[in-house]
Amino acid sequence: MTTQGLERAQQKMRDAGVAENAITVFTHYYGKLAEGATGIVPESSIRPVTELPALADLLAADRTPDTEALDRTVIIKLNGGLGTSMGMTKAKSLVPVRSGRTFLDLIVAQVMATRAEHGVRLPLILMDSFATSADTMAELAASPALRTPGVPLEFIQNQEPKLLVDDLAPVEWPADPTLEWCPPGHGDLYTALQGSGVLAQLLAAGYRYASVSNADNLGAAPSAELAAWFASTGAPFAMEVCERTRADRKGGHLAVREEDGRLVLREKAQTAEEDEEAFGDIERHRFFNTNNLWLDLQQLSDTLAERDGVLGLPLIRNRKRVDPTDRTSPEVYQIETAMGAAIEVFEGSQAIVVPRDRFLPVKTTNDLLLLRSDVYRVQEDGTLVRVDPTPPLVQLAPGPYQLIADFEQRFPHGAPSLREAGSLTVEGDWTFGHQVTIRGDVVLPPTDRPRTVPAGSVLDGHSGLPSDDGE
16 A cells, blocks of 8 residues: 555645655655654664864954855745744744844845845845745845845745555545645755755856755854855855753754764654653753754755755654644654754764854744843844843743734733843733833733733732733
8 A cells, every 4th residue: 555655645746746856855755654764863873962163263263254155155044934833824934023023024134234244145045835935025025135146035845745644645635635735844955955946056156055044043144254164164064053951952952873973963753752861961962953054055966966866864754633733633644854964964064053142943922022022132234132141931821822913912012121030931811011021030820811910010020910900
């Protein structure tokens, strides 16, 4: 049945217009799945990373960076997500962050400012999905100066069928056929770059390097220092990493494979149950992947050509329901890969430790509230500067705050002041008035009805609960 399942999946992809190289890659991973591959990386097969170069050392040298590498660099932002976990129906990058400016607005500002400062071309290219392309391109129509001659503003990531766990046949779900499909993970970056023709276009136009990051990470601004460093290494691939904290126990970490000494990335989904304690040990595995990556486009092109388009990233087998909102719907496998896992594919891959301010992802409304608060200041060049060296921990109750529309209703006057906060935990349904200040560690308890934090309140963790107007 698996042979029939593969043939049906391949035909389904062709009927949907999926590029042939993406079908070839899918076929490769289908074979791995049918053979019983799980993608698990045992703790016994790796050892910790101990020493890495640091961006801080490059900056301490106080040398003016060579901008030749930056002029041959393109900025690629992964922009395929709708932010469905936050209740969104359009590109997550179109959410306002500060003063009505969206993630996309600030990304454009960062690119344009870097071009002006260093006199470089620096194209911006988005890896969009079918769901995000139209809205995003409509927004960028207002920034004609952003366009770079001969370079597209976007290419589209691929899609693939979800596979039934029972027999690996492509699932059919007439109630909502869109749920029959899934993205192949951000490891599809390499396949989509090649299949779209954008990789060949960039090389023909004289570009050699790519700085890749997620669109929701405004910390990953263009960097002349990192571009110069990456070019000087001659490496095919480099990963920006940060020191892990307790908040990073679930994120993918860097390790060294015992078998061949290569750097590898291990994600949570690739960790066996008996190894979960070691996975979360931040003293043992010290560095996590920021998903800010550097690529040598020529070496990428050569490797893809040598391997018939199959880069060979480790498999991630994701087991889910075809309809995530319906627990009675059939179980399916989603075949995925992580783009950071390419660190083990290329011989001579590098990693560099960067400051935490290059990692400011927004995955939940907790993160969004922090970015909107006075803990950060937005510069003219679109970058965010952290005012307080230790940002507070924000935890908002999922019920009232998980969806962006509900979140906005409960902060009608913007974020409270968090510069003096150690943590803010909101367990109930609280709406915040104008100019609320949080100091120390504040917990707002569960409520039996919606309550209000009055305008001008100062909560310091010791002053008791705010009195509200009963509304």
